[in-house]
Amino acid sequence: MQATSQKSFTIQGSSKTKTAIEKFMTVVFFVCGITAVAAVIGITVYMIIAGSPAIAKVGPLEFLFGSEWLPTATEPKFGILYFILTSIVGTLLAIVVGVPVSLLTAIFLSELAPPALYKVVRPAVELLAGIPSVIYGIIGAQLLVPLMSAFETAIFKDDPGHTFTGGANLLSAVLVLAVMILPTIVNVSETALRAVPREYKEASLALGASHIQTIFKVMLGAARSGIVTSIVLGIGRAIGEAMAIIMVAGNVANLPLPFNSVRFLTTAIVSDMSYAAAGLHRESLFGIGLVLFVFIMVINFFVNILLKGGSKKEKG
Amino acid sequence: MSEQKSAATILGRRPRVSDRVLKALIFLSAGITVLLLAGILIYILVRGFPNLSWEFLSTAPSTLKKRFGILPSIINTLYMIVITLVISTPIGVGAAIYLTEYAKQGRFIRLIEFTIETLAGIPSIIYGLFGAIFFGTLLQLGYSILSGAFTLTIMVLPLIIRTTEEALKTVPASYREGALGMGATKWYMIRTVILPSSLPGIITAVILSIGRIVGESAALLYTAGSVTNLPANWLTHPASSGATLTVQMYFAVSEGRYIEQGFGIALVLMVIVLLINGLTKVLAGRAGSKAKG
Amino acid sequence: GCASTPAAASSEAASSEAVSSEAVSSEAASSAAASSEAASSVDASSSEAASSEAVSSEAASSAAASSKAASSAAASSKAVSSVAASSKAAADVAAKGTGLTGKVTLTGSTSMQELMEAFIEDYKTVEPGVTVECQFVGSGPGITAVTEGKVDIGNASRALKTTESSTLKAHVVAIDGIAIALNPANKVSDLTLGQIASIYKGEVKNWKDVGGADAAIVVIGRDSASGTREAFESIVNVKDKCKYSQELTSTGAVQTAVASNANAIGYISLNAVNSKVKACKVGGAEATDANIIKGTYALSRPFVMATNSTKTLSAPAQAFLDYAMGAKGQAVVKSIGLISKK
Amino acid sequence: MGARPSFDSELETLNIELIRMAGLAEQAIRNSIAALTNRDKAMAVNVAEHDREIDEMEKTIETRCLKLLLRQQPVARDLRQISTALKMITDIERIGDQAADIAEILMNLKNDEPAKIARHIPEMARVASEMVYDSVTAFTNNDLEAAKAVIARDDVVDDLFCKVRSDLVELIGTTPNKIDEAIDVMMIAKYLERIGDHAVNICEWVEFYETGEYKNTKLL
Amino acid sequence: MGARPSFDSELETLNIELIRMAGLAEQAIRNSIAALTNRDKAMAVNVAEHDREIDEMEKTIETRCLKLLLRQQPVARDLRQISTALKMITDIERIGDQAADIAEILMNLKNDEPAKIARHIPEMARVASEMVYDSVTAFTNNDLEAAKAVIARDDVVDDLFCKVRSDLVELIGTTPNKIDEAIDVMMIAKYLERIGDHAVNICEWVEFYETGEYKNTKLL
Amino acid sequence: MSSISVKNLELYYGDNHALKSVSIEIEENKITALIGPSGCGKSTFLKTLNRMNDLVDGVKITGEVLIDGENLYDKRVDVTLLRKKIGMVFQKPNPFPMSIYDNVAYGPRIHGIKSKRQLDEIVKNSLIGAALYDEVKDRLHKSALSLSGGQQQRLCIARAMAVEPQVILMDEPTSALDPISTMKIEELMLTLKEKYTIVIVTHNMQQAARISDYTAFFLVGEMVEFGETEAIFSLPKDKRTEDYITGRFG
Amino acid sequence: MSSISVKNLELYYGDNHALKSVSIEIEENKITALIGPSGCGKSTFLKTLNRMNDLVDGVKITGEVLIDGENLYDKRVDVTLLRKKIGMVFQKPNPFPMSIYDNVAYGPRIHGIKSKRQLDEIVKNSLIGAALYDEVKDRLHKSALSLSGGQQQRLCIARAMAVEPQVILMDEPTSALDPISTMKIEELMLTLKEKYTIVIVTHNMQQAARISDYTAFFLVGEMVEFGETEAIFSLPKDKRTEDYITGRFG
């Protein structure tokens, strides 16, 4: 066939151009890698550099556990405890509200939906996952807040101590967040459920389990890693969200009670950033950013442990 | 063991209570979701549609004439998408290739991947602040589409890297072995086998990025700014400030002056997202089917 | 009212025909002014209805009349104008005509967004060679940016603080009344400054205590660093004592919130008041420009365009500032419902 | 067929070798009898030598069969073919041995005219060699009827053996000095009778090959 | 071991059956000779009947071997064991046949004292039956040395056969009326000699089983 | 412990006529092997026996499948009960991603057994029955995925046994295993048939010959030959069967 | 067309001593089979022959592998050329997701052949050599993934042949295939050995016995026995070999 290889040839020596291209591409990819890593490291370092001075100046304890946020007062106070609590509670509640509905919907889509319905609903879910969060904010402000206001008025009619929020409160924020994370969780966990090996389903059915039993006893477990990922993505989206909830949360530094106006870590940054003059006020916003960064890191860390621990349990 | 008796015959259906309850819950949830989805979509449609007009789509906004147009933001959005992708796709894909194909798998890689994952969850406002300082101030780009695109590049890089990495990891090891076993060099293998078969994944990454670019507001407020001018010079336009659709919508709505028009933009954005999603499927499907048959 | 807008003809963002025709005339500033004047004489709506050709030919002829240019030049200008000249050519000629090119950067108050957009739009007809870019990120960052020299002008919807005054020079371009916004359904329509203070401090929690219905008051304010809030709190003397139900990030948000809640009270720019909310009288004085100028209506604040006093402004920036403070600028101020300081 | 060409060609070779081996055995019988009738000692020696060849072939075929069993996991007809071959070669080898034994007897024979003593011997030899030939032909032709015919013919050989025996008893009675020769002839007859038996054995294996039954019992 | 218990137990059964079959054959020889020496016709009949049992066992073992080949894809020692068994049973069956033939001769024997005629026959029978016993024992014990010893002992049988032959030649010379009996005894001797040969064959297969070599040629 | 009688079974996947008038009697306490080239319908047939084909869209089945006289395709049949009675083991070992114990206890739990003592016993007995107990008794609560392929397959057999089926269907249960594990499973099947009726699909002719009592040969949806395994493998009646089992197909 | 001589090869995966002083002479134009229980190091050994182990992190290799006298692990060795000389076929058929033609042309293209005519010829000849040409000649430009498993594996063999290697390494090339495809591949190997030196890893003892000339038995990283296949399968010297090939291991 080839003229070149009539004779047995040596395996030593090599073509120069080939090696050159190979080396060049290695360098190219290395540079890409380095660039990406540099960007990643850069922003991490930036977060730390920009965020730590304020924390240092205010004092970490005061900053993290102070409950008063009075950045422009003559004697300014920079305590972000309420923001932290709100972020935690708000995200948790959104997860608690959103996850079951999302999961059950994912189950519906992957296992029970008639194909015709599936063909409509699935693209709709994908569409909602791609819609800018600002839109959720507007709809929340336009639709949900007035409803919530009516609700609030009805509940606290006779409670003189209550500070009326006009519907912009933790509950509204939680509901908006829950709706926002819904498409993400449905999408990812539906995919995960579909990826469950057919064998599991067959094995379970062959043992005489009903379809529903199979779903809840085997498939959910087998899709666990994907489902956890979807929830993590949901948490990520919820905890990092600002533009949507800033329109519905009321933005007052308060304890995260359902009918309180509340301010999240993210909304604290966004709302103050517009007005904060240079100085400690502005720096403290970066401090909040750093706290948020650490937050997400910690969540990711534990989720990784959870996932890895889980898969380790599966493997050994 | 038990149930010896019931095993005697296979006849007779016994509906299971727990099954029914669970099934009802599933249908309920699905119903809620579907209603919510439909509600949101219809709401946007109903409030947005009346605002749509040729003028709305084809003119710049004018305060003096109280006219609301979104052409500049459409153009700015396109600029933003193109510039961001042109920079981020090669770097992101290259980095993903480096991480999966070249770098020694170890603690360092895992650390980088962890950091990348963390960054993917960072609120975009933080990227905005970083971008404003790094690109705006340090690199003297000020408020400009370029500055915004660079910021978005950093923002979507983790997304592209992770998605591409996943796509690369799903390329069967057997392809690599096959190619290397033939005497292919690494780059040749990547070029001829790995990249083509992970193309659907890469396309997905790119399109997810487009989604993020289109939907982004916070990161752009402090970098690309809020100007809605038609480009005076197509070449130098990226150096000037420009609001994307989402940013324009944010301003329209947050200042309360153009809420209805905001819904108009929302509707436009929805259509764009729909197109993007459709495009993803077509492209990824085509790439996939090209690979398969 | 948009009818009174001057220079409405230029709303097509330097509509190429008009610009090119005026640019042909070699007399820079005056001829440009003349042509824009000529254009402004046409009613805004009709100018829009009229074909651009009509506008441009009129502009051309007026340019020809006011200049000593040869008729051949006029003819050629007509030729140019009839051929839809590219905006690039227009820009070139414009640059030749005015001698002013460059970029002016502004940043700052979101409350001043409408004003700035109107300025910029209008200024394009005045000085087409100059690009003006304004960001709306808030008074704070505006002041910071101009202090750091990052922008030519910083916008603030409040008076400069003494610390800031040392490096910055304030140009009060307009006065913005602060309206106490109530839901139109609210029975209350007049509050004293004291009552307002009590409400915001949380001492009065029910509308019936100030003559309204028996309903809890929803106290809406702005975020802690808003210029509007700064001005409001210092005038009403409730600084750092407010018990807000909501702290919203923009005027629009406050307006929306009040519009959608019958028991809400908020403060917004006077010019933002529309049919969805009503502006409450303060101490019997109606929130009108006249009352503000008279001083009977207490709640107002300045819109400041601050420049860095340690740096000399670039020519285009100076020109833009001059325009804003000048007659044409002030006309725009009035046209969008703000109070001209003059 | 055709999916296992290498296996098929091995089986073909096996068949060819079997035919060759059987041919050698048949030849040996005929040669030994020819040696007897023609008093050709050289030919007798030749028969003895050919026996070594048959022994070698037995080993070759044995090896081939075992290797096929080892490698090809034969089932059904293939397995029967190989196991039949394994069994048949024992008989063919014995046939060769017996021909050689006959030849050996001839070589040591003192008397000059054994032919007269054993008038039935050539007939026996003819029938026996024909039976051998026919049995192997039946195998290669998958001819069950032919095999049965061979089995039936064994009676002829047995009858002839009885005749030889009584001839001899008679002969010794009359000429006792020919005892030695008589016993030798008796042995030759016995060998030929055994050859007939072996041919029957081969046919019984052919039957097995065709039907799976050996002596009316299903083996597989 | 132990990973294929069902296969192992099948192989074990095969061994047991082989021993049993060989035992039957050995018994048949001894019985037939006892019948000869004791003039016990009943016992002779018994031997002929037992031969049928041996034939049955041959088929049983044959079947077992073929099934094992079919099912278990034996290799190495397993394959040798099974093919050895397949080969051995042919010899054992022949031994049984020969014992039966001896018994048959006895049943037809007219003379009363063949014992005297054939003084070496019991000795031959003893050696032959011992050889049969030893050969199978060598197989089951995997005892190559024992097998070789058996092969060596065949010379004893062959010598005895020669002795019987010359005795007979002598006898007929002196008492020609005993020709018939003499020929019968001659046949018995020949059968015993063949039994010795078969024992040798068995041992040669034992050798193959142990070494893979058959008559000094590597088969597998 | 049950015999199955299939009469004129026809199965269509849409237009694809996958089983053509198959009739077969599967005997109690015997191993019946299904052999045939790829795509001939072995798995399809096997799945009709516990109605796993119900999961496939567009399947059409006619004919009768009687188990102990009851028709599987009767409308009143509770598929759950049916599948409890007829267990199944698949080609690839498919233990659930849970502990060994939970895998085996899965079936009994599904069928309502809750008592820990009872479950313990079932798990133990099933594992003993599947010849796995000794190997795993110290790590019952470790993940089943940590077992080797052969152990996983035996676990799947134990899991199937735990619901006390009467019939066990196996679809190429050893084709993913190495020879040593295969041997172990085969040995196991031979002991299992004392308690269960076993139907096995296999590509391995020797395996069918080795362990099965009856063999059915399928070809493009038809059952060409059915009979005692020994007969099939020594003297098949049909030329196609012979060609297939001697490896001369096609 | 090349002989390989392995001397005292030691291989560590980190701390795992996967190959222990393996020495072996692989003859030209012969098929050498590697057998042994799972995890004994067969694949590892095979991969040392074309340095596919280079891809694994933390591998340490000592000893010599000489091919036609040149040491594979010499620093000057160009792995590309080496792998051109020593082709490899894997357990699972792994055609690239491209057309049949492109699959076969992949190797030649790597090695610089661009002429369409030349490529056409190579593709055709390789496919003929792999006994696949007739089955695919009408759809050379269809995706390779549309072929059946057996065809895919033959395609992989054709692909390996297209670069005109001298040695072909095969790692359980038929273990994922049905018996009929397996037979075809085995027959193919028998014809291939006239042109190539073949080394094959297999779990199937009969396959090793059937097609190989030499067999090496591995056990936990050691080469226990190496010799002519017939000798190994009839009279192995080592008890462990015998136990393994007779299925009595463990």
Ligand SMILES: Nc1ncnc2c1ncn2[C@@H]1O[C@H](COP(=O)(O)OP(=O)(O)OP(=O)(O)O)[C@@H](O)[C@H]1O
């Ligand atoms: N779910 C299905 N939908 C449509 N056709 C199917 C389906 N399952 C199998 N078939 C078709 O039915 C026929 C029989 O398939 P089946 O899986 O029963 O074959 P098999 O004998 O088990 O083959 P293998 O040995 O490869 O497992 C094939 O032509 C196959 O393509």
Ligand SMILES: Nc1ncnc2c1ncn2[C@@H]1O[C@H](COP(=O)(O)OP(=O)(O)OP(=O)(O)O)[C@@H](O)[C@H]1O
């Ligand atoms: N990439 C690797 N990294 C670390 N250890 C490995 C790697 N590949 C194989 N091993 C280990 O080396 C030993 C030999 O593995 P190898 O794959 O060569 O076995 P094998 O004989 O091919 O087994 P199988 O028959 O299952 O394919 C095993 O203990 C295995 O766990």
Ligand SMILES: [Mg+2]
């Ligand atoms: Mg199947």
Ligand SMILES: [Mg+2]
């Ligand atoms: Mg391997």
Ligand SMILES: O=P([O-])([O-])[O-]
């Ligand atoms: O946006 P402000 O005008 O309130 O600073």
